[in-house]
Amino acid sequence: MSFIGHSNTAIYVANCLLRAFPPTSRPKLIIGGPDVGYSTEGYIDSFLPLYSDQHLEIKFVIYIGPGEPYIKALTETGFSLSEKSIFMEQDLEHQLVRGAQVLRQFSASALADQGWRRYYDLSLFGDVGVKWASGCKGGCKFCCEPPRRADYRLAQMTSDEADHIVTQDASKLLISAPDFLNRPSMASRIIDSLPSGVNRLHFSARVDSLYLAVKHYPNIWQKFAAKRHRIDLGVESFIPERLVWLGKYRNLKQAAKQQERLAYLLEFFRPTKTSIGFFIMPLDWRITLAEAKVEAEQLQCCLEQYDYIFLASQNIAKIVSYATGSNFSSTMSSQDFYRFDDPRLLFLHYLIKNKRSLLYESIEIDSRATHLLEVVISKVLLRCYLLCLERLAMFEGECFDLEPILMLRERKAGEQKILDTFYDQLKQKREKLKQSLDEIFNEESQGMAKMITQELIRTLCRRIDASELSDPEKEKEKNRIVIAVVSQCRTAAV
Numbered sequence: 350m351s352f353i354g355h356s357n358t359a360i361y362v363a364n365c366l367l368r369a370f371p372p373t374s375r376p377k378l379i380i381g382g383p384d385v386g387y388s389t390e391g392y393i394d395s396f397l398p399l400y401s402d403q404h405l406e407i408k409f410v411i412y413i414g415p416g417e418p419y420i421k422a423l424t425e426t427g428f429s430l431s432e433k434s435i436f437m438e439q440d441l442e443h444q445l446v447r448g449a450q451v452l453r454q455f456s457a458s459a460l461a462d463q464g465w466r467r468y469y470d471l472s473l474f475g476d477v478g479v480k481w482a483s484g485c486k487g488g489c490k491f492c493c494e495p496p497r498r499a500d501y502r503l504a505q506m507t508s509d510e511a512d513h514i515v516t517q518d519a520s521k522l523l524i525s526a527p528d529f530l531n532r533p534s535m536a537s538r539i540i541d542s543l544p545s546g547v548n549r550l551h552f553s554a555r556v557d558s559l560y561l562a563v564k565h566y567p568n569i570w571q572k573f574a575a576k577r578h579r580i581d582l583g584v585e586s587f588i589p590e591r592l593v594w595l596g597k598y599r600n601l602k603q604a605a606k607q608q609e610r611l612a613y614l615l616e617f618f619r620p621t622k623t624s625i626g627f628f629i630m631p632l633d634w635r636i637t638l639a640e641a642k643v644e645a646e647q648l649q650c651c652l653e654q655y656d657y658i659f660l661a662s663q664n665i666a667k668i669v670s671y672a673t674g675s676n677f678s679s680t681m682s683s684q685d686f687y688r689f690d691d692p693r694l695l696f697l698h699y700l701i702k703n704k705r706s707l708l709y710e711s712i713e714i715d716s717r718a719t720h721l722l723e724v725v726i727s728k729v730l731l732r733c734y735l736l737c738l739e740r741l742a743m744f745e746g747e748c749f750d751l752e753p754i755l756m757l758r759e760r761k762a763g764e765q766k767i768l769d770t771f772y773d774q775l776k777q778k779r780e781k782l783k784q785s786l787d788e789i790f791n792e793e794s795q796g797m798a799k800m801i802t803q804e805l806i807r808t809l810c811r812r813i814d815a816s817e818l819s820d821p822e823k824e825k826e827k828n829r830i831v832i833a834v835v836s837q838c839r840t841a842a843v
């Protein structure tokens with residue numbers, strides 16, 4: 350099984366699935382995939398206690414490379430989870446890292462030789478994952494994807510597969526590839542060959558690879574963008590030096606081009622129906638407060654200018670973290686990622702994380718939040734994040750001692766406890782900083798929920814202004830939206 354994140358929903362779903370089997374024939378639970386590589390401890394902490402008391406066989410696998418050899422090995426050994434039977438015979442490089450089996454094996458059957466037919470009812474699923482590309486030669490230092498040349502399915506096969514899926518009413522196709530456009534010509538050929546019934550595709554891409562695809566094959570991408578697809582862009586940073594340090598580009602000259610290329614892409618997709626998601630890395634252990642401010646301001650500029658950009662709120666104040674198999678993680682422990690040169694920024698990471706959780710509790714939304722609401726929440730959180738950065742600049746970095754914080758992390762203390770420990774270190778300055786930061790989130794005690802309601806109305810009204818409606822129709826539509834939003838947001842103190 351593969352889970353996206355180790356959220357309460359994922360744990361709940363796993364529990365339901367396993368309980369659906371009689372106790373005598375419960376399946377084995379294998380939790381694997383790239384997400385486990387990014388948060389091994391989180392997965393182990395979340396799932397192990399849940400199942401150990403039910404006498405289930407459970408295994409955490411971090412597979413670095415294509416997954417097919419592992420599945421093949423499992424089938425050949427009758428799905429035995431014993432390490433000896435599976436790994437030794439298959440000659441897979443393996444090691445145990447914090448309770449998870451880490452496997453490396455880079456050769457797999459070519460995608461052109463792999464079958465794609467599903468022998469079950471796809472109409473039961475809203476989203477269907479398709480494997481049309483694999484591999485990325487990027488080599489970013491924080492990423493668990495090993496650098497290798499990308500492989501693609503043949504365009505005819507993807508077209509047949511898409512046809513097979515859309516005729517069964519599955520509405521969205523998720524292309525599971527680290528950078529679908531790694532080879533722009535191959536990916537563009539696939540896009541060009543898709544049947545007209547494919548209306549919602551979702552995939553990830555680097556800024557430079559999407560730029561090259563759009564530049565070289567403008568007709569294909571213009572046609573594509575006329576539909577409600579979504580592209581998640583690995584932007585990571587707006588500072589060229591940081592992009593080089595993160596390993597996104599080999600040199601400053603290449604990195605400096607990203608901003609210009611991003612601007613081109615945002616204009617290209619602006620009048621279309623396709624939306625663009627941003628992946629960013631706003632914080633890391635060596636970033637300065639001034640750099641963090643530049644990152645946040647640039648991001649805010651993009652979000653204000655382009656309403657259609659999607660940014661998950663977890664991305665605000667996100668830090669570069671341990672990922673098994675990544676270049677950074679080969680020389681650093683998971684704790685090292687938290688040894689910030691400027692402890693104020695680690696404090697900020699915990700503060701925003703904490704406020705975000707409280708916010709989600711207060712407005713009674715969770716991962717089911719709509720796309721638009723998530724966009725709006727991100728905008729409000731980003732505004733608060735920037736204001737916090739300004740206030741923190743007035744406090745000396747030395748006020749905080751990181752060692753007690755790292756010890757708490759080691760002991761898996763909750764974020765509230767970590768935040769309280771940060772505050773307690775300030776002694777007499779504690780109340781001053783706390784009050785100053787709380788003011789931002791309460792905005793003179795109006796509360797975050799109200800800020801979100803206001804931002805939601807503002808965003809919707811801007812969209813109406815940009816529409817082709819006549820002026821009286823626009824006014825009517827705006828009034829209707831205000832009433833609809835206010836009545837939906839009952840918990841917001843409007």
Ligand code: SF4
Pocket residue numbers: 485486487488489492493494527528555583597
């Ligand atoms: S972050 Fe994206 S571009 Fe970089 S190595 Fe990973 S998949 Fe490739």
